[in-house]
Amino acid sequence: MTTDANAPWLIVGLGNPGPEYAMNRHNVGFMVADLLAERIGGKFKRAGKAQAQVIEGRIGPPGPANRRVILAKPMSYMNLSGGPVTALRDFYKVPTANIVAVHDELDIDYGVLRLKLGGGDNGHNGLKSMTKAMGADYHRVRFGIGRPPGRMQVADFVLKDFASAERKELDYFVDRAADAVECLVIEGLERAQGTYNS
Numbered sequence: 001m002t003t004d005a006n007a008p009w010l011i012v013g014l015g016n017p018g019p020e021y022a023m024n025r026h027n028v029g030f031m032v033a034d035l036l037a038e039r040i041g042g043k044f045k046r047a048g049k050a051q052a053q054v055i056e057g058r059i060g061p062p063g064p065a066n067r068r069v070i071l072a073k074p075m076s077y078m079n080l081s082g083g084p085v086t087a088l089r090d091f092y093k094v095p096t097a098n099i100v101a102v103h104d105e106l107d108i109d110y111g112v113l114r115l116k117l118g119g120g121d122n123g124h125n126g127l128k129s130m131t132k133a134m135g136a137d138y139h140r141v142r143f144g145i146g147r148p149p150g151r152m153q154v155a156d157f158v159l160k161d162f163a164s165a166e167r168k169e170l171d172y173f174v175d176r177a178a179d180a181v182e183c184l185v186i187e188g189l190e191r192a193q194g195t196y197n198s
Helices: 025-040 082-092 125-134 154-158 164-187 189-196
Strands: 009-013 052-059 067-074 099-105 113-117 139-144
Touching (some): 009 082, 009 164, 025 099, 082 099, 082 125, 099 125, 164 189
Parallel strands (some): 099 139
């Protein structure tokens, strides 16, 4: 799927707003967005009418590979992410194929990344809401969190903080996910998959 090279990209970190959720597994999308914001050198601010925090900036080397990006964190709670994302897409005139959702993924081992375009939501409420609002033809950077241990319910697992053993490597994995987003936007899905779909 080709898009206008000058069209902006909308990078959406999925999570829940509020300090009580900040370190939850379900909030790894926010963590990646925060790191990308640091790299761009901006601070998140409230986006007009959209229920989201945004930063506008550029990533990539100077020249034709430089891309205009809007980083966003929906502030609507995970299961209502589609509304804010659609509002931002329309406001910034972003083609759906230039939207990247960064989210936690249960069916992948902790720290493993998988990048793809389109597909199902795998029971992820943030993706479900986005797909319902605008179709499934957006990119995903899926950050593995593994399955819950024993009989723990999925909802309890994703809304728990990363375990202390996981936290030792969390910064490294978040950093790698941010690299993967940048690679996807600058060099395209195939190159990013080849490098990061380990």
